[in-house]
Amino acid sequence: MSGLDPQDWTSMRALAHRMMDDVFDRAEQVGSGPVWQPMPQTIRDAFKRELPRQGRAAEILYGEFLEQIRPYSNGNIHPGFMGWVQGAGTPVGILAELLAASLNDNCGGRDHAAIEVERQVIRWAAEMVGMPEEASGCLVTGSSLANFISIVTASRAVDPSLRQQGVSGRKLVGYAAETAHGCVSRAFDLAGLGSDALRLIAVDELYRMDETVLAERIREDRKAGYHPFIIIGTAGSVDCGAVDPLEALADIAQRENCWFHVDGAFGAFARLSPEHAIMLDGIDRADSLALDFHKWGQVPYDAGCVLVRDRAAHAQAFSQSLSYLTRADRGLAGNAPWPCDFGPDLSRGFRALKVWMTLAHYGTDRLGEMVATCCDVARYLAERVENDARYLLMAPVALNIVCFTLVDLDDDAVDELVKDLHESGIAAPSTTRIEGRLVIRAAIVNHRTTRRTIDAMLDQIALLAEKHGS
Structure with missing residues (x-):
């Protein structure tokens, strides 16, 4: 036997049709079962088998998928x-994943249709947030990358020699709100700048970066001999969904000759809502932007995106000239620049198809x-909370993020209540800390979540609160 294709495609076709029917049957009834349920130890143990020497039928493996x-x-x-x-994903996203897998394209580069689809998606993303059409970008795993x-690009725009000489001895510093996502600090670490080079700035009463504190910290750093190079605004903080004053931050960045980056992982999509777009004024002035189509864009995981206003600066940070990656004027090795010129990945899947089909x-x-x-459902939850003395x-x-707690429960009780809520299968919020207190955090990102979902969650919380002493 040579190759890995079946000798008879009949059974594979039949299994594929069965899978598609099962997938869409489940999609139609997605809210009827539990949100989540714990995995029994016997099922976990099933994934501790030795490396298989002999294969098993695809029908058997599908049965294990359904059960385990x-x-x-x-x-x-x-x-x-x-x-x-x-x-939450969508039906058309499921189909797009199937189609992309059937092509099995490597989208690091070269001259094929998938690259043009990704370029179209990048242009659409730039238009969505108001960045120029000629902005560069690429699709990545998520906003962490x-x-x-963006941080690597900004640092090398300041000093291109960093690629060859590294950051040793350079005193580059950047700024973000103390509520910024942890991946920003990690990025400073991974970029060799060190997490201490990220100055975390206090927030105001609306949990937005305090622009006055920012300006003062920049002055202090310059006086101490540091080189401020980037200001990072957040459009939709991870804790409570706050949006930094992007216009003011853009003004400060322009005045201080700093790169202005916006982490708009989920919040950037508020630009699509006429009611909420004004909250993101200033995002169009960003030098770079991170967003995730797999969050509010409802594209299946994973589908992150980076946009950079200055295409030349972006390419300067990542492009390579290697003999085995020679760009030709025609043929399959043509069509430069390639996505691998704008990020660290050479092997890349066809993420763009599911984004393109969704949009x-x-x-x-x-x-x-x-x-x-989603924002309306979040307001409904907030109103119910505010109108209930408990x-x-x-x-x-x-x-779209609501942080709340119960008056009579301490941190330990809230923690136990949320875990019980998860195991009930009714709803799965998370927890975070606000002003040092552990609270329930409900992020309304799922296009299927309704007011009835909120009512069911609050009813279950009320029952569990009795158990935990409220």
Whole structure:
């Protein structure tokens, strides 16, 4: 036997049709089962087998998927999933993943259609947030990598010799709100700048970066001999969804000759909602931007994106001239620059197809309506909390994240209540700390979440609160 294709495709076709029917049957009834359920130890033990020497039939493996994997998935497609900012996916996204896998394109570069699809997606993303059409960018795993690429690009725009000589002895520093996502600090670490080079700036009463404190810290750093090179604004903070004053930060960056980067992992999509777009004024002035189509864009995981205003600066940070990656004027090795010139990955899947199909199928008007609906559901939750003496709303609701707690429960009780709530299968919020207090955090990112979902969660919380002493 040579090759890995089946000698008879009949059974494979039959299995594929069965899988597709099962997938869409589940999609139609996605809210009928539990959000999440714990994985029994016997099932965990099933994944401790030795490396297989002989293969097993695909039908057997699919049976194990149905019994041992699908029932114990993350649950973010379920309307009751509210714990972390994770999109729910869509039916057209499922189909796009199938089509992309059938092509098995490597999208590091070269001259094929997938590269043009990705370029189209990058142009659409730039238009979505108001950046120029000629902005560069590429699709990545998520905003952790997109923020990293942006920080590396910014540092090398200041000093191109960093690529050859490293950062030793250079006193580059950057600035972000103390509520910025942890991946920003990690990016400073991985870029060799050191996490201490990221100055965390205090926030105001709305949990936005305090621009006055920022300006003063920059002055202090310059006086101490440091070189401020980047200001990082957040459009949708991970804790409570706050949006930094982007216009003011852009003004300071321009005045201080700093790169202005925006982490808009999920919040950038608020630009699609006419009701909420004004909150992101200034995002169009960013020198670079991170966003995740797999969050509010509802594209299946993973589909992050980085945009950079200055294409030359972006390429300067990452492009390589290697004999085995020679760009030709025609043939398969043509069509430069390639996506690998704008990021660290040479081997890249065809992420762009699912983004392209999602945007083209739904259109930005409908996606904007979805964003507005999520924010409306979040406001409904906040109103119910504020109108019930048992609860406390712990932070302003800027977009779609609601942080609240129960008046009579301490941190330990809140922690236990949320774990019980997860195991009930009704809803899956997470926890965070606001003003030092452990609180329940509900992120309304799922396009399937409705007011009925909120009611069911609050009813279950009320029952559990009795158990935990409220």
